[in-house]
Every structure is written in structure tokens, then in C-alpha cells.
């Protein structure tokens with residue numbers, strides 16, 4: 211089959227909204243509204259890890275030793291709209307019934323934002339260790355190298371070990387939603403069964419041209435990190451993992467790579483720049499797992515410029531807009547994972563995501579209907595994708611749950627008991643601005659953190675500061691520079707002219723970001739940051755090796771709040787204004803206190819007057835999540 215024939219010929223009925231996905235992600239990650247599709251009566255399989263498992267990062271004892279029993283919960287069928295109606299009628303009352311228990315206002319608030327329909331008390335026997343089987347020997351070795359020999363699976367990983375490893379001869383597509391709090395190891399929870407399956411069913415003789423697994427992520431930064439993680443895992447399994455995302459280079463540096471080089475990266479030859487190239491193996495077989503944003507993967511599958519408005523006629527010729535050659539074919543794709551599914555199914559991304567999924571289905575010879583959120587009158591229809599389909603998220607907004615109810619009613623939802631909660635060892639401080647000079651107050655707080663570190667003999671904390679706008683990130687970065695505090699600003703709209711990129715303030719490149727991200731190891735042994743886990747929750751600071759000569763302050767918007775695995779040396783998150791919704795807050799806060807480690811979030815906001823309600827509201831919402839039983 212030629213590459214062009216792999217591209218579906220049906221008309222495109224949905225186009226991504228204008229502006230890059232990256233730009234829109236920076237603006238707002240709010241799941242604004244549901245897809246508009248009516249909720250459907252559904253019966254699905256739900257299972258939670260036991261509550262006693264806590265965050266699950268215990269190293270010495272199996273995390274599930276406190277299990278109280280076992281039971282597979284099958285959620286009762288829910289008539290369309292029942293939950294929404296129930297919530298409406300509940301608002302304003304002090305105590306209400308949710309399921310079998312009485313809930314307070316707190317629960318009602320939490321229910322309004324997130325899907326909490328998975329009951330918390332369904333208890334199970336789950337695998338307490340990483341073992342072979344079900345893992346292959348090679349994967350097990352990689353896990354031990356990455357996490358240390360004593361590492362135990364987290365609850366979401368135990369659920370995955372139990373349910374996602376199935377008889378490899380089964381043709382039945384696996385469909386799962388994995389939900390667990392930030393930093394709880396969801397990447398491994400989907401990578402292990404997927405890589406295991408790819409290895410088990412590997413056939414080096416077949417003339418395969420395209421990837422066998424796609425992992426979708428909302429940002430290039432996350433795509434690159436997931437690809438690095440995947441590479442570390444497949445070291446012993448000898449599979450090929452590739453990031454489709456271009457390097458995030460410093461301002462003014464151009465890193466275009468020719469289509470020929472792109473193509474060669476997928477056939478085992480070398481390339482530079484755009485791709486992190488895994489040098490060709492002896493067999494020269496193409497990439498097994500490809501990670502990228504939906505926009506990037508669509509571009510590779512359909513050809514560069516496929517979504518430009520003017521592809522034919524005078525204007526196109528004038529502007530030299532020509533649809534490029536497809537660089538990758540989708541007919542070999544057996545697995546699709548949607549990481550950060552709540553974002554990729556939110557209104558800003560859902561069209562691209564669904565289009566890519568339908569392209570894969572069509573390329574595999576089983577086209578599915580293309581649904582469009584614009585066509586709200588459509589009846590819910592099943593999307594029976596001909597591949598294994600796994601979604602993961604640290605938050606399950608009601609809109610995502612509605613989409614799954616409507617189109618994937620049989621999808622199994624596996625959730626950890628800590629879903630929609632802050633990490634166990636994360637402390638929270640609210641810091642209302644007390645003067646008109648907000649910048650000075652934040653700087654003073656920063657200095658207090660570092661002074662405390664010095665007094666305690668700890669290495670200086672790295673601090674990630676989130677703002678709601680790019681302008682604010684840039685402005686505060688400039689202020690810090692004036693006060694001799696080196697910082698990096700990584701936002702979706704860096705100054706491409708490099709105007710402000712001089713001096714102490716750096717406009718983010720991969721190198722600068724790397725100083726804050728957890729380094730990847732896996733070949734020789736665990737990375738310094740995962741070896742010595744200290745304190746009750748483990749996850750002590752890494753050795754002072756991770757770019758600690760560079761800036762200790764990173765400023766960003768929501769761009770970096772999703773999925774990125776920050777180093778344990780990032781012990782503080784500053785949130786300069788309350789984010790627009792709780793989900794965004796949970797993701798920002800979750801960049802610290804990862805993998806059972808500890809950390810602190812300081813939330814700034816107006817103390818009084820106009821706009822002060824947002825801080826109060828954020829407090830109430832977080833209290834609601836905390837109070838949830």
C-alpha cells in the first residue's frame with residue numbers, strides 16, 4: 211500500500227480551530243463545556259484500587275497490604291442526564307445523597323466539576339510487585355533499572371498489571387481509561403502493557419512501514435519527555451521509540467528539518483534536529499512507538515499544510531502552499547494512547563484528536579464515523595476503533611465522562627483512590643497579597659524559601675512559577691532579572707526576536723527546561739533522583755546534579771502544567787493568580803510532590819476588593835476535594 215493510499219479519502223468535516231494547539235493550551239485548559247452530546251444509558255466496568263494503598267510509592271512493603279477485600283464493581287446503568295439533573299437539584303442544600311452515602315456541599319461542588327462516579331470502596335487483590343510474568347524479562351529489567359530494585363507498583367500500575375496484560379492472542383481491542391492523581395506513575399501504567407504487547411507480537415519479517423503505537427500528548431515538551439521515558443524502558447526489549455516533536459530551541463534559532471530527513475528517521479536512518487533519533491538497528495525496522503501532539507501527527511500522516519485554507523488555485527500558488535508528502539502511515543497502528551485525555555478531549559483539541567483517531571481507523575480498513583462537536587444534534591454513536599485504545603488523565607472532567615458515555619460505553623475505567631486529590635505529601639499555602647507591590651511580595655517569599663533551605667543545609671530549591679498569561683510570566687521574569695534572580699521563561703509565545711532573552715532571563719530552550727525536568731536513566735541504573743527516597747513519602751531531592759548551576763526559577767503558563775515530570779529538586783510551585791479552574795490547579799500543583807515525594811504549593815491572590823473572590827473560591831474548591839470521603 212502506498213503512503214498516499216493510507217490517507218483516508220472521505221471529506222474532512224472538522225477542522226482544528228484557528229491558532230496552534232500550543233497557543234490555545236497556554237490560554238486556557240478549561241474543559242469549557244461538554245461536547246453537547248446527550249448522555250447515554252450506560253453500563254460500564256469500574257474498578258478502583260483500595261484506599262489503603264494510599265499514594266502507592268511505598269518501597270519496602272507491598273502497597274496493597276491493607277486491602278480489605280475484593281470486588282469488581284459494575285456501575286449501575288444510568289439514564290441519560292440523571293447525574294446532571296441530580297446535581298442541579300442538590301445545589302444549595304447542606305446534605306445530599308450521592309450513591310449510598312450522604313454527601314455535603316463539598317461533594318456537590320466536586321461532582322459538578324469532575325466525574326466521581328467510581329465508588330471508592332470497591333476492593334481488590336491486585337499484583338503487589340512488578341514481576342515476570344506478566345512483564346517480559348527485558349521490561350522487568352528496565353523497570354528495575356529505572357525505579358530501583360525495591361520499587362513497587364502504584365495503585366494505577368497494579369490495576370494495569372491486572373487488567374491491561376491479557377492473552378496476547380486475543381484480538382479483542384482493549385479500551386481503558388486510567389485515572390489517578392498527578393505524579394502517580396500513569397505513564398508506566400500504559401507503557402508497560404503496550405510495550406509488552408508490541409514486543410510479544412513483533413514480527414520482524416513483515417514489511418511494516420509505519421509505527422505500531424501512537425502516544426498523543428498535548429505539548430511537544432511532554433511528547434519529548436514521554437519518548438525519552440519510553441526509550442529508557444525499551445532498552446532491553448529492543449523496540450524503537452521516537453518523538454515527533456521538534457526541539458524547543460532558544461529564541462531566534464531555526465531548527466527546520468527537511469521532509470527527507472523526517473522520512474529517514476522513520477525508516478531507521480539517521481537524522482538531526484526535529485527528531486530525537488534512535489540510530490538504525492541492525493534490522494533497520496521502522497519506529498515502533500511514536501509520540502507526538504495530535505496536530506503534529508496529523509501533519510505527518512496527511513502531509514505538511516494539509517489544513518491550510520488555500521491549497522489550490524491562484525492564492526496557493528502565490529503563497530507556495532503545497533500539501534507536503536505524508537511522512538508516516540497509520541495502517542500498522544495497533545495501539546493509541548491519549549495521555550492527558552481531559553485536555554485532548556476538551557473543546558480546543560477534540561477535533562484534532564478525533565480526526566487523527568478516525569484516520570488511524572480508516573487506514574486500518576475500519577473507518578468510523580467522524581463526529582464533530584459542531585453537530586450537536588447527532589445521536590450518540592459508538593466509536594468502535596480497530597486498535598487498543600487507552601486514555602489517561604489525572605482529572606476526569608464531566609465533559610470527558612460524557613464523551614466516553616456517549617461513544618465508548620464499554621470502556622473500562624480504572625481509577626486510583628487518590629484521583630482528584632492533591633498528592634499526599636503536598637502542602638498548600640495561601641498567600642493573599644497584602645500590598646500593592648505584588649512582585650516584591652513574591653520575591654520576598656522566594657527568598658524566604660531559599661533562606662530556609664540554607665538554614666537547614668539543603669540545596670537551594672528549584673521553584674516553578676505559574677501565571678495565567680504569557681505577559682505576566684514575562685513581566686515577572688523581567689522583575690526577577692532586575693533583582694538578580696536568574697530565571698527561565700518558557701511560554702507558548704516566546705519572543706522569537708530574542709528581544710528580551712538576554713541577561714539573566716532566558717527564553718526557554720530544551721537545555722534550560724532540562725535543568726528542571728527529571729533526568730532519564732535506565733541503562734546503567736536508576737537516575738539519582740529516584741534512588742534515595744527519603745522521609746515518610748520518599749522522593750527526596752535529587753543530588754545536586756541536575757543543572758543546578760543554572761537558574762532556579764522557571765516561569766510558565768499552563769503550557770508546562772500538563773504531564774511533565776519535574777525533578778524532585780523542584781520543591782515549590784508558586785501560583786501567582788488562582789487558575790481559572792480546579793483541574794488546572796491540580797495539574798500545576800502536581801508538578802511537585804511527585805512519585806511520593808514532598809513539595810509545597812504557594813497560591814497568591816488578591817486579599818480583598820474586586821477579584822479577591824477567586825482566591826476564596828479556589829480555597830473552597832480545594833477544601834471540597836480534600837473533604838471528599
Ligand SMILES: Nc1ncnc2c1ncn2[C@@H]1O[C@H](COP(=O)(O)OP(=O)(O)OP(=O)(O)O)[C@@H](O)[C@H]1O
Nearest residue numbers: 361362363364392393394395396397604773775805
Ligand atoms: N512504581 C513506582 N515507584 C517509584 N517511582 C515511580 C513508580 N512509577 C513511576 N514512578 C516515577 O514517578 C514519576 C511520575 O510518573 P509519571 O510522570 O508517569 O506520573 P503521572 O501519573 O503520569 O503524572 P501526571 O499526571 O503529572 O502526568 C516518574 O518520575 C516515574 O519515574
